[in-house]
Amino acid sequence: MVLKIRNVTKSYPGQTADDAVLRGVSLDLAAGTSLALTGDSGSGKSTLLHLAGALDHFDSGEIEIGTTKLSRLGDGQRAALRRQEVSLVFQQFNLIPSLTVRQNIALHARLGGRWDAVWGQQLADRLGLSGLLDRYPEQLSGGQQQRVAIGRALALRPKLLLADEPTGNLDETASAAVMELMLELVRESGAALFLVTHSSAIAQMLDRQLHLKHGKAA
């Protein structure tokens, strides 16, 4: 299993156990599979995604990425895990404006010590970015920018790809195209995809769906 979440609870300052954002959430995600997380605004979707990415701490329960238990890691080990095993794609594409498409795609893989130029070129080809490699993000459409962000995320060959409303800034046509490419590449690379979305149409494109309500997942 790439991601195991067991009975995780999380509250923010000022919240009691009864109104905690997450009140015992469990899920499993295997390599090469995808899971959509849906739920009302404020139900805790982004919170759970951040916990899965070791970006924040949970109160109780356990999260495992591969065989690593997140509760046992110090800050340095968490940072190393994020650099090497986990990639993130957000609604805001978060590209570096002063870097070209080519440099943006390579950025995280280089930082993680995992840059593979052949794989990087394959990703650029598959994402339709080969003719745009010397451009800067501001010279791209929203759909193209998000494809760069997906290329950057997958260039690392992460075990786990986390995506928070990855097509939330795109129109319907661009959104469907970006989702299809991302799902294809996730399957081929053997990564596990955990994706937050408001859209039931997008959720249905993934292998499984989970709905967050009252701090629990069903």
Ligand SMILES: Nc1ncnc2c1ncn2[C@@H]1O[C@H](COP(=O)(O)OP(=O)(O)OP(=O)(O)O)[C@@H](O)[C@H]1O
């Ligand atoms: N850093 C924080 N400090 C305090 N409360 C927070 C913090 N982050 C989130 N919350 C609260 O936790 C709850 C869940 O937030 P979260 O962003 O996880 O929900 P979401 O389901 O992703 O919402 P949306 O669909 O609107 O993005 C909300 O009530 C929010 O106000």
